[in-house]
Amino acid sequence: MAKQASVFILFTTYCCRSLAVELTSNNQHPVVNEFQSVELSCNIKSISTPKPRIEWKKFRGGDTTYVYFQGKISGALENRAELRGTTSIVIHNTTRTDSATYRCEVSAHLDEKKLDELSIELTVQVKPVVPRCSVPQSVPVGKSASLTCVETEGFPLPTYHWYRDNEPLPDNPKSSPKFFNSSYTADPKDGTLKFSEVKKIDAGEYYCVAKNPAGMARCGPQLMEVYDINIAGIVGGVLVVLIVLLLIAIGISCAYKRGYFVSKQQTGKNYKPPAKGDAVDSKQEEEGDFRHKSSFVI
Ligand SMILES: *[C@@H]1O[C@H](CO)[C@@H](O)[C@H](O)[C@H]1NC(C)=O
Numbered sequence: 637m638a639k640q641a642s643v644f645i646l647f648t649t650y651c652c653r654s655l656a657v658e659l660t661s662n663n664q665h666p667v668v669n670e671f672q673s674v675e676l677s678c679n680i681k682s683i684s685t686p687k688p689r690i691e692w693k694k695f696r697g698g699d700t701t702y703v704y705f706q707g708k709i710s711g712a713l714e715n716r717a718e719l720r721g722t723t724s725i726v727i728h729n730t731t732r733t734d735s736a737t738y739r740c741e742v743s744a745h746l747d748e749k750k751l752d753e754l755s756i757e758l759t760v761q762v763k764p765v766v767p768r769c770s771v772p773q774s775v776p777v778g779k780s781a782s783l784t785c786v787e788t789e790g791f792p793l794p795t796y797h798w799y800r801d802n803e804p805l806p807d808n809p810k811s812s813p814k815f816f817n818s819s820y821t822a823d824p825k826d827g828t829l830k831f832s833e834v835k836k837i838d839a840g841e842y843y844c845v846a847k848n849p850a851g852m853a854r855c856g857p858q859l860m861e862v863y864d865i866n867i868a869g870i871v872g873g874v875l876v877v878l879i880v881l882l883l884i885a886i887g888i889s890c891a892y893k894r895g896y897f898v899s900k901q902q903t904g905k906n907y908k909p910p911a912k913g914d915a916v917d918s919k920q921e922e923e924g925d926f927r928h929k930s931s932f933v934i
């Protein structure tokens with residue numbers, strides 16, 4: 637009785653499966669580092685049509701392109717991909733633009749359920765490149781300071797980690813006795829390191845590391861000096877006063893050398909201001925002249 641039942645189950649399973657094309661995948665979310673190979677796994681679990689039609693499509697950024705069509709790899713993958721087994725695809729030397737959704741479609745016209753398809757979400761991870769770092773060269777004690785680190789190629793987005801004199805700065809300075817007195821806050825997501833109040837102990841060579849699962853990259857160390865604002869303020873103030881005085885002195889001596897004062901005195905001597913009457917006369921003369929001329933012209 638049990639034997640009959642199991643035979644029956646076997647038969648129905650065989651019968652019904654054979655009437656439908658059915659696909660499976662070993663991995664529908666493959667992740668690979670750029671320039672490595674990856675398999676887009678699509679296996680036929682059951683089928684009864686001897687030569688099914690197999691197609692692969694790629695969906696990326698609103699575009700749909702054929703990857704495998706009429707028995708051939710096509711498009712951008714033409715020289716970089718090959719079929720593995722009957723339906724899987726292997727992409728060699730992946731690039732970041734291979735990150736996409738791929739769909740494996742198998743149509744079997746002799747099966748009752750004639751079509752099955754499955755999607756593969758491929759992620760191509762990209763190593764970070766050397767980040768751009770900005771570190772203020774010198775900061776007065778007690779002032780705020782902001783260090784920034786930006787990396788634009790890495791995928792997934794990298795996290796940022798600052799180092800001082802080759803030692804990693806903990807995200808929270810209070811978590812380490814060594815950095816306990818420092819006033820910084822570190823944001824591993826946007827790469828900024830902000831000091832609310834710089835202290836002498838904060839001086840040193842800083843660099844930042846951008847890191848993601850595909851790798852890491854760092855910028856070159858840059859020195860941040862911390863100086864005492866009082867001395868600097870006094871020295872700066874004295875310097876400014878000295879420079880202003882120097883400029884005034886230079887200006888006066890130049891004016892003398894060019895004879896600016898002398899020539900003014902001379903012109904003063906030679907210039908005879910006209911008497912009031914004279915001025916009126918000449919004005920009248922001019923006006924008369926003008927009137928005469930204009931009437932002549934008219
Ligand atoms: C892989 O592709 C890159 C460009 O995406 C190319 O520069 C490199 O030479 C290729 N490597 C191999 C082994 O084909």
Ligand SMILES: *[C@@H]1O[C@H](CO)[C@@H](O)[C@H](O)[C@H]1NC(C)=O
Nearest residue numbers: 812813814815816817818837
């Ligand atoms: C932090 O500051 C306190 C008080 O100013 C001092 O005693 C201590 O040595 C400092 N710690 C470090 C690591 O500089």
